[in-house]
Amino acid sequence: MELPVTADDRRIARLAALAIGLTLVEAAIPSPVPGVKPGLANIVILLVLLQYGWRAAAWVSALRVLAGGLLLGSLLSPGFWLSVAGALASLSVLALARHLPGRYFGPVSLSVLAAFGHIGGQLALAGWWLLPSAALLRLLPVFAAAALVFGAVNGIIVARLLARPAPSGRQSATCTPPSIPLP
Numbered sequence: 001m002e003l004p005v006t007a008d009d010r011r012i013a014r015l016a017a018l019a020i021g022l023t024l025v026e027a028a029i030p031s032p033v034p035g036v037k038p039g040l041a042n043i044v045i046l047l048v049l050l051q052y053g054w055r056a057a058a059w060v061s062a063l064r065v066l067a068g069g070l071l072l073g074s075l076l077s078p079g080f081w082l083s084v085a086g087a088l089a090s091l092s093v094l095a096l097a098r099h100l101p102g103r104y105f106g107p108v109s110l111s112v113l114a115a116f117g118h119i120g121g122q123l124a125l126a127g128w129w130l131l132p133s134a135a136l137l138r139l140l141p142v143f144a145a146a147a148l149v150f151g152a153v154n155g156i157i158v159a160r161l162l163a164r165p166a167p168s169g170r171q172s173a174t175c176t177p178p179s180i181p182l183p
Contacts, residue, residue: 008052011052012056019061019063026038045057046154051162109155111155
């Protein structure tokens with residue numbers, strides 16, 4: 001049996017490889033607070049979302065989480081499931097964000113919303129499965145501040161990347177799409 005490979009499949013594979021590479025780089029960066037990371041791969045996910053739609057972003061995100069778990073040796077560990085919960089919550093928030101007015105919600109605000117969704121999904125799973133809820137409440141301000149800062153920084157990076165001229169000399173897609181297509 002031979003499966004046809006489309007140009008979209010190749011694009012998703014390249015973008016997923018970039019996101020996986022950023023996940024590996026991020027894993028090598030020491031963190032002063034356990035669990036607080038800049039979310040470098042989320043830059044790729046947001047770029048994919050804004051340029052190719054929600055379905056492509058979901059594929060890239062799923063491949064990143066799965067391959068990252070395999071390559072980092074954390075597949076099926078609590079850290080892997082926290083990553084899955086964060087990715088699912090973030091993608092859910094972005095799916096809902098398509099109903100927000102596009103002219104007010106560009107890359108920066110979408111990135112911040114996704115970062116809050118990501119940390120919210122992780123904290124929800126951790127509270128249900130790993131830690132008592134009182135301990136999580138004390139950590140909430142630290143994680144919320146990190147989500148705000150890293151979400152804003154990643155969103156600014158995405159906005160700047162989208163504003164750069166394309167290699168052919170024409171301008172890339174606008175920073176605020178009218179809607180985020182769903183599957």
